[in-house]
Amino acid sequence: CGSCYGPTNHVEHVRHVKRMQPGAINATYGPSRALEWGQLNFLHTTDTHGWLEGHLKEANYGADWGDFVTFSTHFKQQAGNMGVDILLVDTGDLHDGAGLSDATSPDGEISMKIFDQVDYDLLAIGNHELYLADVAYQTLNEISAYWGEKYLTSNVQIANQETGEWQYIGKTQRYFTTEHGLRIMAFGVLFDFTGNTNVTNVITADAMVAEQWFLDAINTSDPIDVFVVLGHNPARDSTFQVVFDAIRAVHSETPIQFFGGHSHIRDFVVYDQSSTSIESGRYCETLGWVSMSGFNADNSGYDGISPNPAGVPNPTRKATTNSTSPFLYSRRYLDWNRRTLEYHAATWYNDSFDYDNGREATAEVTSYRKQLNLEDLYGCVPQDYCMTCAPFNSSDNIFPLLSEALAEVVVNTTRQDIARYVISNTGGVRFDMYKGPFTYDDSFIVSPFEDAFLYIPEVPYALASTLLDALNKAGASQKRDLGFMPVERDICVDPFVEPLSEIKRELDHGHSHEPLGISRHQVVDLVPGYTTTDDFETDGDDTAHSAIPYYSIPDFFQGAAGFDADGHADVVDVVFVDFIESDVLAILGVNYSSSDVDYYNGADFTTRDFLPLFVKQSELFQAGLPNCTVG
Ligand SMILES: O=c1ccn([C@@H]2O[C@H](COP(=O)(O)O)[C@@H](O)[C@H]2O)c(=O)[nH]1
Numbered sequence: 356c357g358s359c360y361g362p363t364n365h366v367e368h369v370r371h372v373k374r375m376q377p378g379a380i381n382a383t384y385g386p387s388r389a390l391e392w393g394q395l396n397f398l399h400t401t402d403t404h405g406w407l408e409g410h411l412k413e414a415n416y417g418a419d420w421g422d423f424v425t426f427s428t429h430f431k432q433q434a435g436n437m438g439v440d441i442l443l444v445d446t447g448d449l450h451d452g453a454g455l456s457d458a459t460s461p462d463g464e465i466s467m468k469i470f471d472q473v474d475y476d477l478l479a480i481g482n483h484e485l486y487l488a489d490v491a492y493q494t495l496n497e498i499s500a501y502w503g504e505k506y507l508t509s510n511v512q513i514a515n516q517e518t519g520e521w522q523y524i525g526k527t528q529r530y531f532t533t534e535h536g537l538r539i540m541a542f543g544v545l546f547d548f549t550g551n552t553n554v555t556n557v558i559t560a561d562a563m564v565a566e567q568w569f570l571d572a573i574n575t576s577d578p579i580d581v582f583v584v585l586g587h588n589p590a591r592d593s594t595f596q597v598v599f600d601a602i603r604a605v606h607s608e609t610p611i612q613f614f615g616g617h618s619h620i621r622d623f624v625v626y627d628q629s630s631t632s633i634e635s636g637r638y639c640e641t642l643g644w645v646s647m648s649g650f651n652a653d654n655s656g657y658d659g660i661s662p663n664p665a666g667v668p669n670p671t672r673k674a675t676t677n678s679t680s681p682f683l684y685s686r687r688y689l690d691w692n693r694r695t696l697e698y699h700a701a702t703w704y705n706d707s708f709d710y711d712n713g714r715e716a717t718a719e720v721t722s723y724r725k726q727l728n729l730e731d732l733y734g735c736v737p738q739d740y741c742m743t744c745a746p747f748n749s750s751d752n753i754f755p756l757l758s759e760a761l762a763e764v765v766v767n768t769t770r771q772d773i774a775r776y777v778i779s780n781t782g783g784v785r786f787d788m789y790k791g792p793f794t795y796d797d798s799f800i801v802s803p804f805e806d807a808f809l810y811i812p813e814v815p816y817a818l819a820s821t822l823l824d825a826l827n828k829a830g831a832s833q834k835r836d837l838g839f840m841p842v843e844r845d846i847c848v849d850p851f852v853e854p855l856s857e858i859k860r861e862l863d864h865g866h867s868h869e870p871l872g873i874s875r876h877q878v879v880d881l882v883p884g885y886t887t888t889d890d891f892e893t894d895g896d897d898t899a900h901s902a903i904p905y906y907s908i909p910d911f912f913q914g915a916a917g918f919d920a921d922g923h924a925d926v927v928d929v930v931f932v933d934f935i936e937s938d939v940l941a942i943l944g945v946n947y948s949s950s951d952v953d954y955y956n957g958a959d960f961t962t963r964d965f966l967p968l969f970v971k972q973s974e975l976f977q978a979g980l981p982n983c984t985v986g
Pocket residue numbers: 402448482483486617618780781782783784804805806833834836934
């Protein structure tokens with residue numbers, strides 16, 4: 356397997372989450388154990404991609420941003436009552452994934468105002484804030500301006516709109532003292548992203564750690580009790596390692612806590628006995644929790660540090676089995692639903708969960724969704740179509756359907772008699788399509804990018820017909836933007852995961868799974884979802900789930916139209932999304948260059964447009980109207 360370039364297999368399959376029906380949340384299989392509170396506690400979000408309305412078709416992820424506003428307010432109060440610190444952290448990718456963020460121009464114009472209602476302490480930039488110049492300047496002028504010293508872009512710059520000089524979008528570092536006296540040095544480090552608009556500059560981690568400001572920050576004479584490194588960067592096998600090494604060269608024992616993102620998985624990684632790293636999923640499905648204890652007058656230089664809070668569980672785990680460090684940790688991945696939030700806010704037994712600030716945010720989500728027409732009904736999806744829970748070519752997989760859609764609606768009427776291949780990257784498809792109403796919102800949820808369709812006219816059939824296979828053999832050049840450092844791997848395990856959870860396997864071998872409080876006979880009823888295995892093993896998921904099958908998919912797929920009955924033609928228009936132009940040209944070879952490329956259907960018809968158009972004109976999607984129901 357030449358391209359084992361992504362996360363390790365056991366981590367990869369936790370990202371694939373099948374829905375449960377609305378209403379399927381029940382009392383038996385929700386969260387079952389209190390969180391462990393330490394001296395320093397964190398709540399972490401990442402890759403929210405505009406899903407602030409929550410998952411309307413998946414009850415297990417059905418909380419909205421207002422619920423999180425309320426929950427985080429409860430947690431800040433609880434920390435205050437316990438006399439400990441809590442920090443709220445977000446690690447970027449704020450849009451490209453849902454109508455609330457993407458139906459405005461530029462993306463995020465409305466959703467950012469709702470996002471801002473959570474009282475974050477530290478935030479970092481994602482690659483989705485950097486693809487387009489207008490979004491990048493919005494990030495500078497609105498996001499960075501709003502969050503000020505809390506918005507950390509240690510390796511990301513933008514051209515000053517007046518002078519053209521590079522300036523950091525946010526701050527390079529934040530040195531601050533928590534309410535209870537911990538002195539923190541924080542950095543925000545994006546992976547070595549190369550697909551950014553040229554009005555921005557991403558400095559590699561290697562270069563960043565050699566810069567004077569960074570050396571000054573880690574060599575400062577100001578006391579540092581803990582480093583917090585956040586960044587849109589996978590928790591594992593990423594350039595976080597470079598930052599870790601640079602800090603450790605100067606501070607051999609100071610705790611370093613990483614918060615990552617970008618690969619859309621749940622993961623927790625031990626760097627050393629005083630350093631760990633969490634990644635908290637994607638799309639408002641996961642709220643990450645990390646807590647640590649072990650600060651004392653010797654290692655924090657602060658006398659009055661609060662002890663572990665009483666009356667609640669506390670962190671108990673050393674990062675490594677032979678750790679001699681005083682630091683103990685806990686981590687948890689909370690499912691993004693109200694039952695979970697109410698349970699952990701300890702309000703599930705009465706009605707006192709909601710606060711006005713959360714209610715207001717929820718009301719804004721609802722009213723902006725209306726204003727943006729996100730509930731407009733375009734069709735009725737006859738069955739579930741998933742990206743990876745069924746084999747790529749099967750009828751339950753979304754890609755055969757999308758291939759049909761590309762073939763049918765991506766057509767230039769002046770060239771409709773010429774056969775065409777319409778090629779797209781599977782990475783541009785972002786979510787499953789569920790049985791039931793297909794709304795304007797769903798068109799962003801499945802295909803949010805504004806990538807135009809380009810074409811090269813009349814390519815000889817012999818060459819055009821080999822293109823898709825050749826592209827998939829070569830693999831997407833965006834792979835370099837996955838954020839993972841290339842890792843030598845001996846084996847590449849087939850990523851298919853049997854639809855049995857780790858927990859069930861464990862029970863079948865006669866072990867109980869006490870932390871989750873689940874007995875053998877209950878297992879069969881678990882709701883499908885995350886079944887995470889990380890460096891602290893298998894008890895990270897706050898709610899137990901059964902695993903979801905996972906089938907790998909190629910990097911590219913295509914629709915084909917206008918061929919004769921045998922599937923042949925003399926020449927073919929090769930149509931492709933602009934995001935993959937360099938991949939296509941690389942395969943076509945020296946006889947083709949960008950001067951052969953033009954818009955197929957104008958600049959305004961993009962990957963956002965083909966699916967709603969197909970749904971509106973397809974009998975398959977119109978048949979179920981007007982009485983279309985979810986599930
Ligand atoms: O215009 C675009 C921009 C991005 N993509 C796809 O998205 C991923 C990156 O998404 P993350 O959320 O940062 O993981 C990129 O690799 C492309 O596959 C796109 O298709 N078009």
